[in-house]
Amino acid sequence: MTGAGDGTYLQTSRYNFCLPLASGFLLYNARTGASLRYASDAPREFLDALCRYPARVAAEDIAERTRDRLQRGGFLVETGFDELLEIRGQYLHAKIEAPVIVTITTTNDCNLGCFYCFQKRDASQLQNGRIDQIVDHIRAIFAQSHKRTLHVDWYGGEPMLNRDFLEKASVAIQDACHELDVSYSASILTNGTLWPEDALSFVKTHHIERLQITFDGMSRSHNKTRRHRTVSRENVNQFDAACALVDQLAPHISVDIRFNLSRQNAEEATEFAELGLARGWFAPENKAQLQLAKLTPYSTEVDFLRKVEFTFAEFEEVRNRVRPHVPDGKLDKSASLDSYPSPRESVCAAIAEDSIVIGADGNLYSCGLQVTEPHRNVGQLGRAHTESALHELQFWDGFDPTRAPSCSRCSFLPLCWGSCPKLHMECDTAQLEQQSEFWRVMLPRRLAASLDLSLVPGFALTAVDQFRG
Numbered sequence: 001m002t003g004a005g006d007g008t009y010l011q012t013s014r015y016n017f018c019l020p021l022a023s024g025f026l027l028y029n030a031r032t033g034a035s036l037r038y039a040s041d042a043p044r045e046f047l048d049a050l051c052r053y054p055a056r057v058a059a060e061d062i063a064e065r066t067r068d069r070l071q072r073g074g075f076l077v078e079t080g081f082d083e084l085l086e087i088r089g090q091y092l093h094a095k096i097e098a099p100v101i102v103t104i105t106t107t108n109d110c111n112l113g114c115f116y117c118f119q120k121r122d123a124s125q126l127q128n129g130r131i132d133q134i135v136d137h138i139r140a141i142f143a144q145s146h147k148r149t150l151h152v153d154w155y156g157g158e159p160m161l162n163r164d165f166l167e168k169a170s171v172a173i174q175d176a177c178h179e180l181d182v183s184y185s186a187s188i189l190t191n192g193t194l195w196p197e198d199a200l201s202f203v204k205t206h207h208i209e210r211l212q213i214t215f216d217g218m219s220r221s222h223n224k225t226r227r228h229r230t231v232s233r234e235n236v237n238q239f240d241a242a243c244a245l246v247d248q249l250a251p252h253i254s255v256d257i258r259f260n261l262s263r264q265n266a267e268e269a270t271e272f273a274e275l276g277l278a279r280g281w282f283a284p285e286n287k288a289q290l291q292l293a294k295l296t297p298y299s300t301e302v303d304f305l306r307k308v309e310f311t312f313a314e315f316e317e318v319r320n321r322v323r324p325h326v327p328d329g330k331l332d333k334s335a336s337l338d339s340y341p342s343p344r345e346s347v348c349a350a351i352a353e354d355s356i357v358i359g360a361d362g363n364l365y366s367c368g369l370q371v372t373e374p375h376r377n378v379g380q381l382g383r384a385h386t387e388s389a390l391h392e393l394q395f396w397d398g399f400d401p402t403r404a405p406s407c408s409r410c411s412f413l414p415l416c417w418g419s420c421p422k423l424h425m426e427c428d429t430a431q432l433e434q435q436s437e438f439w440r441v442m443l444p445r446r447l448a449a450s451l452d453l454s455l456v457p458g459f460a461l462t463a464v465d466q467f468r469g
């Protein structure tokens, strides 16, 4: 765009995208989340020019009403306005204000051996002797934070393998919170096979408000995938045990029923949704949700999973097949086509300022996926920081996608915030490239689907749209 005369200039946003619809165009800004619909006779040249960056336009060249709309949506900004700085401010605010989450790995061990599990299993488990140190650590967090809520996430391995510790630690932490006037809640990630008969009393006593339980298909696939590693419970049908736990808890607490979807079990997803419906899991008064999750290799050690991994587009197709079988609001929308892509507002717990993961080995970690990698510890319970822990800590404290070489130039940045920081730590370029691919393909689809519009078939954004200037 060129300016006419000596009037005021405005600059285009780096975060504008123009999507061709079956009829007309959709202009979208990833920093503000605004979108504007244009008819098919809209001046395409003008819309394309808005998506060039850096570029500026003479304010007087655009009709006042159009200009106001474009400025309000962030498609045009004042000359000199630093969009990246604005995004950085939002990212840092989210990091500082994130709720306090303490993830406690009761054990690295698991009674099951899922073939895709990336975690190295070992016998480490937190001993009751650690409880005072954990409570002291939590006290220290609240001594320097203005926040007044604590969420504990019970994690493993299988956290219920060390139930005695969990129960005692839970009571001690709740007592400390009471004393500190901090409100307490908890969640647990479990395979559902080692629970007491009265699971409801257990969750009530330990203020567990949310449970995530994972399935790998119907009984035939689930039990095959999740082989028992210990002999004592070999006769337990673990699919049935997991279902029974959901039956018991779905009417009382939030239950995230995660279904790991891959090429191997896609045919069972609809059957599973119908089973949940028949068992009453998705009754309107229940807080249970079905979360379809794309089976993904989270570590290079499980790279073989790529053979059964869906592409994002294939995953969405299966999701679309399952959707009619689950009542409205009961299929998790967070990563789905029908949710409008809004700018990101929260960081993961590894980045959140006051959150920490306590490993089964007594080490402190930032990311829960590193609890079986002791060299990644960022401290130790009850001990001063070692040099290597400080070095690790530096990465997490310093991680800022607005300063990362690729992300800082990426037009998806406000939606993505660099994706998973661990991928950057490990320089996992293959997974990071998948994120780019995800946004190029899925952003247009999500926008169109969530606004009930039809995109030109096969349209996807390109690397040129992603990296400008």
Ligand code: SF4
Residues within 6 Å of the ligand: 401, 406, 407, 410, 411, 412, 413, 416, 417, 418, 419, 432, 435, 436, 439
């Ligand atoms: S899509 Fe890739 S380059 Fe863009 S912000 Fe996300 S991780 Fe960074």
Ligand code: SF4
Residues within 6 Å of the ligand: 348, 349, 350, 351, 367, 368, 369, 419, 420, 421, 422, 423
């Ligand atoms: S760093 Fe990645 S894997 Fe770790 S908690 Fe954050 S998003 Fe999850």
